[in-house]
Amino acid sequence: MLKGKEIVVGITGGIAAYKAAYIVSRLKKEQARVTVVMTRMAQEFVTPLTFQSLTANMVITDLVMTPKQWEIEHIALAKKADIVLIAPATANFIDKCAAGIADDFLSTLVLATKAPILVCPAMNKNMYENQLVQENIQKLAKRKMTIIEPETGRLACGDEGAGRLAGEEKILDAIRSILIPHADFQDKTILITAGPTQEPLDAIRFISNRSSGKMGYALAREAALRGAEVILVTGPTTLIPPKEATVIHVQTALEMYEQVLAHYQEADIVIAASAVGDFRPRNLVPGKIKKKNQLNLALIVNPDILQELGKRKKKQLLVGFAAESSNLEINARKKMKAKSLDLIIANKIEDGFSKNTNKVILLWGKNGRKALPVLPKEKVAKEILDKISAYRIEIKR
Numbered sequence: 001m002l003k004g005k006e007i008v009v010g011i012t013g014g015i016a017a018y019k020a021a022y023i024v025s026r027l028k029k030e031q032a033r034v035t036v037v038m039t040r041m042a043q044e045f046v047t048p049l050t051f052q053s054l055t056a057n058m059v060i061t062d063l064v065m066t067p068k069q070w071e072i073e074h075i076a077l078a079k080k081a082d083i084v085l086i087a088p089a090t091a092n093f094i095d096k097c098a099a100g101i102a103d104d105f106l107s108t109l110v111l112a113t114k115a116p117i118l119v120c121p122a123m124n125k126n127m128y129e130n131q132l133v134q135e136n137i138q139k140l141a142k143r144k145m146t147i148i149e150p151e152t153g154r155l156a157c158g159d160e161g162a163g164r165l166a167g168e169e170k171i172l173d174a175i176r177s178i179l180i181p182h183a184d185f186q187d188k189t190i191l192i193t194a195g196p197t198q199e200p201l202d203a204i205r206f207i208s209n210r211s212s213g214k215m216g217y218a219l220a221r222e223a224a225l226r227g228a229e230v231i232l233v234t235g236p237t238t239l240i241p242p243k244e245a246t247v248i249h250v251q252t253a254l255e256m257y258e259q260v261l262a263h264y265q266e267a268d269i270v271i272a273a274s275a276v277g278d279f280r281p282r283n284l285v286p287g288k289i290k291k292k293n294q295l296n297l298a299l300i301v302n303p304d305i306l307q308e309l310g311k312r313k314k315k316q317l318l319v320g321f322a323a324e325s326s327n328l329e330i331n332a333r334k335k336m337k338a339k340s341l342d343l344i345i346a347n348k349i350e351d352g353f354s355k356n357t358n359k360v361i362l363l364w365g366k367n368g369r370k371a372l373p374v375l376p377k378e379k380v381a382k383e384i385l386d387k388i389s390a391y392r393i394e395i396k397r
């Protein structure tokens with residue numbers, strides 16, 4: 001997929017420098033053209049020879065180059081690059097970049113390039129949490145660099161916490177999503193739920209809600225366009241599903257529950273955009289309830305699909321919606337936590353329900369937040385998938 005792409009891999013002097021060898025090897029397997037640039041300190045951890053062998057290309061180790069290296073001087077490489085990946089990025093390198101310092105080949109190239117830059121911090125947890133480092137990471141993010149956040153786990157120094165270099169797959173996915181924006185969900189299965197449910201009272205009546213299904217269908221269309229295998233589990237709507245999607249029609253919340261769980265294992269990503277009925281009549285009356293009969297409408301609670309998905313979550317990225325009438329963000333964050341969601345899309349009921357447009361706030365992690373203006377649901381779908389794509393994803397099928 002990355003065939004012919006010019007990728008500069010910048011390696012800085014952290015303990016995770018050896019992991020760059022796996023990343024470079026994967027890039028080469030996808031037939032990318034890789035140029036490795038190492039800081040002086042990086043060369044203390046891994047030898048340039050490793051990367052020279054993996055890339056069959058000269059490794060850049062110094063700003064002042066020998067005559068043989070003129071053809072890859074920093075400005076030329078900065079212009080040629082389709083993307084610059086810094087993995088691992090030390091605290092020192094991040095701080096330097098944030099200050100605009102250009103005192104070696106890699107930091108000079110970062111200033112000189114117009115290509116997208118991906119920065120993958122990796123360091124001791126205390127260094128990562130240091131306010132200065134955090135502020136500098138934010139600075140880089142504001143300058144349109146993509147930060148691939150480190151993972152939490154056991155660090156080389158023995159500490160537990162955030163600071164491990166992001167997984168290879170996540171980094172590769174991020175590169176693909178930037179360089180091949182229209183195929184960023186290739187090889188991914190996305191299970192999407194859409195529409196309302198209907199809970200029958202008798203042979204002709206039901207309890208339902210005003211969901212139109214437009215948001216879920218827009219997501220299904222956008223995901224299919226971007227190369228995903230889409231499974232759309234839909235309640236009753238009048239909409240036409242994308243022809244590439246596998247469509248499963250359901251009526252009740254229980255049917256939706258069963259179908260979603262039946263396909264959960266296949267899914268890499270689940271986006272629950274349906275408005276599932278919380279209650280259903282305790283008894284389904286056969287035939288038609290007569291007007292003259294007294295209607296005794298006893299309701300029971302339906303199973304909570306998202307809650308169940310959250311409990312059974314393994315590799316999946318879980319995305320939910322919160323349509324709220326009050327305390328929008330507080331309630332949405334509560335829901336995200338209670339159901340182990342990775343991302344939640346919050347909107348006021350009056351802004352989106354059964355409309356063609358929506359005004360949403362994307363919330364993720366501890367503080368992640370992106371508020372969007374009123375947009376057509378197709379555009380909202382694109383924004384949501386862009387966010388998921390950027391967020392991604394250690395999912396391997």
Ligand SMILES: Cc1cc2nc3c(=O)[nH]c(=O)nc-3n(C[C@H](O)[C@H](O)[C@H](O)COP(=O)(O)O)c2cc1C
Binds near residue numbers: 013015039090
């Ligand atoms: C054994 C050892 C391991 C280190 N690991 C890291 C690390 O994982 N992350 C980090 O930010 N700095 C780490 N450092 C510190 C950097 O090497 C140091 O800040 C250096 O100046 C970075 O230079 P560079 O950013 O130009 O590559 C480590 C240093 C040593 C000696």
